[in-house]
Amino acid sequence: DSGVTQTPKHLITATGQRVTLRCSPRSGDLSVYWYQQSLDQGLQFLIQYYNGEERAKGNILERFSAQQFPDLHSELNLSSLELGDSALYFCASSVAVAGGNTQYFGPGTRLTVL
Amino acid sequence: GESVGLHLPTLSVQEGDNSIINCAYSNSASDYFIWYKQESGKGPQFIIDIRSNMDKRQGQRVTVLLNKTVKHLSLQIAATQPGDSAVYFCAETPQTGANNLFFGTGTRLTVIP
Numbered sequence: 001d002s003g004v005t006q007t008p009k010h011l012i013t014a015t016g017q018r019v020t021l022r023c024s025p026r027s028g029d030l031s032v033y034w035y036q037q038s039l040d041q042g043l044q045f046l047i048q049y050y051n052g053e054e055r056a057k058g059n060i061l062e063r064f065s066a067q068q069f070p071d072l073h074s075e076l077n078l079s080s081l082e083l084g085d086s087a088l089y090f091c092a093s094s095v096a097v098a099g100g101n102t103q104y105f106g107p108g109t110r111l112t113v114l
Numbered sequence: 115g116e117s118v119g120l121h122l123p124t125l126s127v128q129e130g131d132n133s134i135i136n137c138a139y140s141n142s143a144s145d146y147f148i149w150y151k152q153e154s155g156k157g158p159q160f161i162i163d164i165r166s167n168m169d170k171r172q173g174q175r176v177t178v179l180l181n182k183t184v185k186h187l188s189l190q191i192a193a194t195q196p197g198d199s200a201v202y203f204c205a206e207t208p209q210t211g212a213n214n215l216f217f218g219t220g221t222r223l224t225v226i227p
Binding site (some may be wrong): 002004031033035041042044045048056058090092094096097101102103104105106107108 | 130148150156157158159160163203205213214215216217219220
């Protein structure tokens with residue numbers, strides 16, 4: 001158990017809908033990362049937050065957004081869902097923001113868009 | 115852009131043998147490398163890491179070797195066990211600046227009892 005929690009574990013929804021994925025980092029970690037894992041793209045970095053502020057963006061679609069709250073939990077919002085958004089979404093956390101800090105991953109949320 | 119690749123998509127080994135999983139990276143600025151293990155239905159699990167000022171690092175039954183000259187990383191698992199069966203990813207990130215990880219495509223390790 002990495003100490004990172006994610007809810008829900010599974011999510012099934014329809015195209016055009018909006019969903020929110022939730023992540024709680026390990027105790028003491030200030031930085032949260034979101035990754036998408038699909039069969040054809042592998043693990044792709046989406047976005048990073050540190051102590052409530054956005055710090056880095058990867059290949060995140062404009063339909064997707066995230067935030068980190070004062071209690072350090074984070075939410076990833078996916079809107080206008082398309083079939084291709086079906087994937088595993090992982091959250092990871094680390095103590096600090098700088099490169100070289102080990103990231104620990106949560107169990108993931110499996111999103112299925114029908 | 116960043117590119118981290120794996121030489122072999124699948125690897126089968128006999129239980130008790132040693133396993134070697136390889137990874138190539140292309141970014142010379144990469145300073146920090148991590149191996150993750152991902153079992154079916156689970157998130158990536160940290161195995162071992164190494165910084166660019168080291169060539170070798172050992173953990174419990176695992177060793178990571180870094181060859182910066184040819185931009186190559188390997189993970190050695192000693193006395194491979196059935197519980198080692200999983201997909202293994204190498205990931206890299208610059209030690210300074212952003213900490214987002216760039217992952218390779220993964221190698222599926224199957225341990226034959």
